[in-house]
Amino acid sequence: MPTKKRTVTIQDVAKKAGVSVSTVSRVLNGKADVAGDTQEKILGVISKLGYTSNLAARSMRSRRKDLLGLVVPDIGFPYSIEVMKGINRAIAESTFDLLVYTMGDVHKSGAVLHEQHYVSLLNNSLTDGVIIVASAAAEFITDAPIIAVDPHIVNPRYPSVQGTNYQGAVEVMQYLLKLGHERIGFICGRPEIASAERRLKGYKDALKEAGIAIDKDLIVPGDFTTKSGYASALQLLNLKHPPTAIFAANDQSALGVFQAAQEMELRIPEDLSVVGFDNIAEAKYVGLTTVDQFLSEMGYIATQMLIKMVNHQPLDVQVHKMPTRLVERTSCRALVQVN
Amino acid sequence: MPTKKRTVTIQDVAKKAGVSVSTVSRVLNGKADVAGDTQEKILGVISKLGYTSNLAARSMRSRRKDLLGLVVPDIGFPYSIEVMKGINRAIAESTFDLLVYTMGDVHKSGAVLHEQHYVSLLNNSLTDGVIIVASAAAEFITDAPIIAVDPHIVNPRYPSVQGTNYQGAVEVMQYLLKLGHERIGFICGRPEIASAERRLKGYKDALKEAGIAIDKDLIVPGDFTTKSGYASALQLLNLKHPPTAIFAANDQSALGVFQAAQEMELRIPEDLSVVGFDNIAEAKYVGLTTVDQFLSEMGYIATQMLIKMVNHQPLDVQVHKMPTRLVERTSCRALVQVN
DNA sequence: ATAGAGAACGATACCGGTATCGTTACCGAT
DNA sequence: ATCGGTAACGATACCGGTATCGTTCTCTAT
Known part of the structure; x- marks a missing residue:
């Protein structure tokens, strides 16, 4: 165990260089008011001592921290x-x-x-x-x-x-509707989050627009995690009239739908269509259709x-x-x- | 634009509560030396003013920062x-x-x-x-x-x-050798990095151990990126005697091999075997055999x-x-x- | 010769906390 | 009544930098 070396401070540099701390500070901050050779000497001492300035101390006094x-x-x-x-x-x-x-x-x-x-x-x-x-x-x-x-x-x-969570959700629904899906399940996100609420509203409005009644059984809770997506997907797929498509509030929960489908031996997309939201990296690998929100x-x-x-x-x-x-x-x- | 409000300091809290900064500091740090009602009053003022302590100031004086x-x-x-x-x-x-x-x-x-x-x-x-x-x-x-x-x-x-980079690389090679591969390409990592060097050594030693001469054409440079993996894979696959398997120094470059293979219309694993290193999340999705180094x-x-x-x-x-x-x-x- | 300007640098206050030590008030014991 | 002890709190130095202002010195213009 090496002895507890004190960290090098601006004081040490100043003493070693035979100048005041003010001058060292000036050099550190690239101020003009320093003679060329003084600056060189100070820079030399700095690198020799391995000095680095204390962020905490600096940010206390100076406004700008970069x-x-x-x-x-x-x-x-x-x-x-x-x-x-x-x-x-x-x-x-x-x-x-x-x-x-x-x-x-x-x-x-x-x-x-x-x-x-x-x-x-x-x-x-x-x-x-x-x-x-x-x-x-x-x-x-x-x-x-x-x-x-x-x-x-x-x-x-x-x-x-x-x-644009609302618009994105509407587009998803229009896409699914165009493909002929009418029983579309929705796995919610965490209700206290604005974007989750917007997506749910997009889901509902698009159905209304298409003249399809909203079935409460098709709207299940979730919290944006894969685990909740898995559980909610099981709930949907075990319905008496299960949906032909599931729209998950985000990709993570859509991944849970994949898990559930695999477990129930349902093929995607042959037996079940799935759409997510976010376009995370994983979505590409599993071939998940989703909404890129950049x-x-x-x-x-x-x-x-x-x-x-x-x-x-x-x-x-x-x-x-x-x-x-x-x-x-x-x-x-x-x-x-x-x- | 709201007026530039100064941030609330411990001084403000002390003044408002009618005590000294010392006492406020004591309360903040849970010291014993404070009367119950004084503590309550100070805590009240703190939450009313929305005070939070200045990390920079604190870490300057006290050794422990948690x-x-x-x-x-x-x-x-x-x-x-x-x-x-x-x-x-x-x-x-x-x-x-x-x-x-x-x-x-x-x-x-x-x-x-x-x-x-x-x-x-x-x-x-x-x-x-x-x-x-x-x-x-x-x-x-x-x-x-x-x-x-x-x-x-x-x-x-x-x-x-x-x-254990060396051991991991050796295992990969033993696996490939057992599968019958003899012309095995290696895409290097950044040479200045110790782990990259260890993996390369594992590749070479395993070949020597198996009595297979090292073909310099089969060892191509790389820098751990997908891009370099792509370029190096092309180089390998365009050889007169291309390898039947490619061992990439990490998964990222192995992903580049996948890209190159797809472009050249080579199927994995039918036409080309690929192994990576790291076991990053993506590896699972593309079915990449790799080394988990946890x-x-x-x-x-x-x-x-x-x-x-x-x-x-x-x-x-x-x-x-x-x-x-x-x-x-x-x-x-x-x-x-x-x- | 002297004043004035400017360059180069030093002294000191200060940022917002904590650590240390000192002070006060109140208590029971002698 | 005096004293010692302790609980509760205040005053002040200090952490390591930067900002501000002051000082010294040289050089030029008058």
Whole structure:
């Protein structure tokens, strides 16, 4: 065990170089007021001592940190991953770095509280601005740049990037109806989340539009997980009049439908048509027809908007609506002749 | 635009509650020396004002932060994602939170420099310890708990969790040899990375062991990306004597082999056998036979080891070797009768 | 020669917390 | 009545940087 070496501070550098801390700080921040040879000497000492500045100390005094924060419920979710890819890309193109705060498990108790805590933690401490993904947190924050991707509530007090969940769901239904399906099951998302509610409404409205009565048995609960998708699919498929098609509120639960179908020895799409929502990476591999809501792009745009806010530039729009696109793969079958 | 509200500080809370900052701090940290009603009043003020403590300020003075840092090259990589899942799990079980630092793009210039910078940034500023994933950074760090997952160099000066890359590669080769393959192509990983080198050595040694001469044409370069896997696969498949099987240094490049095969209208496994390494999520969907090196578990164990280090508990081992397991799926075909 | 300007650098306050030590009030014991 | 002990709380130094202002020195213009 090596002796506990104290970390090198700016004081050490100043002493070693025979100058004041002020001068070292000036060199570190590229200010003009330093003679050429002094600067060289200080830089030499810095690299010799292996000095790196203390983020905490710096961010206390100076406003600008060139750092953006990201609060995400669960890093492991495919959904989060897609969004993060886009954020990553925007970060790589910018002068900012990224600090991700995660709470490990959304479902653990007090997660929302934690979430709020972290947002303000990042917010008034370390970062210039914060991106919140799929959350209701930070409703009380007013004093710093914040942007939400797919917020849980419809009209947050801060800017956001949202998918066109309603329109996307309607398109799915029109597609299934065109294929001749009339008994279409719907696996809900978490009811407290705005996007889940929008998709359900799209499902219902499209049926009404087509003159088909809504059968309550065909609408089953869910919480966006594969597990719940599996359970709900079983429920649907064991109905006396099971649906010919299932529309799951997201791809993760659609994957659960695949599991259930396999277990009941139903082939997709021959015996059952399935559509999801999100277009996560896995969807491609299982041939799931779904709605691409360009999650990565949402992350990308949100980051760019946040950077604008940090730089005190005006935003073109407070709410950026991201269009959706139906991605037709091999999980649906036509029951009628389609032109 | 709302007026720039100053963030609420401990001073504000103290003033509002009619006590000193010391007392507020005591309440925040759960110290005993506070009267019951005083505590209640302060807690009331805190929630009324929506106060949250400034991480930067706190971590400057107090040694313990209950926060672990993670430096990861690219959040979007399936490899990183798997490791992070395990870390996430360990974090959820612990009292620590996690701060992830990413630089967006490994391939952007100066990334290694950035990486080192971030490590020490987190290290001596914000976190109690740091996990480094797949990197050569932090060679110069000596003064704080650090652990590496799959480090780029063989013997880092700090503890690490490593896969048994050599053994895993040997097993793959023995498997392919048993299936009757003799012309086996190898797509390399990034040569500067220790694990890539170990896998290559496993490939060569297994061939030697089987008495098969090494054909240099069958060993092609790569850099762990799907793109390079695609290009290298084309190179192999256009050989005068193309291989009957390709062993890619990781799953990502194996995915590139799939692309190349599809383009050349070769069926897998009928016309070409493919094996990867890592067992990322995608591998399951395409039926890729690969080596599971339990990335998630590696992240989990590394986190637990780091927590021990932070708590000044002794480590059982400095280098935790994680065994590998061949996952047989549908991307390989037997050329001979196998008992 | 002297004033004024500007370059180069130092001294110090300050950011928002925590750690340490000091102070006050109140209690029972001598 | 005086004292010692303890509970409750306040005052202040300090963490490691940056921002601000002041100081010193040189050089040029008058």
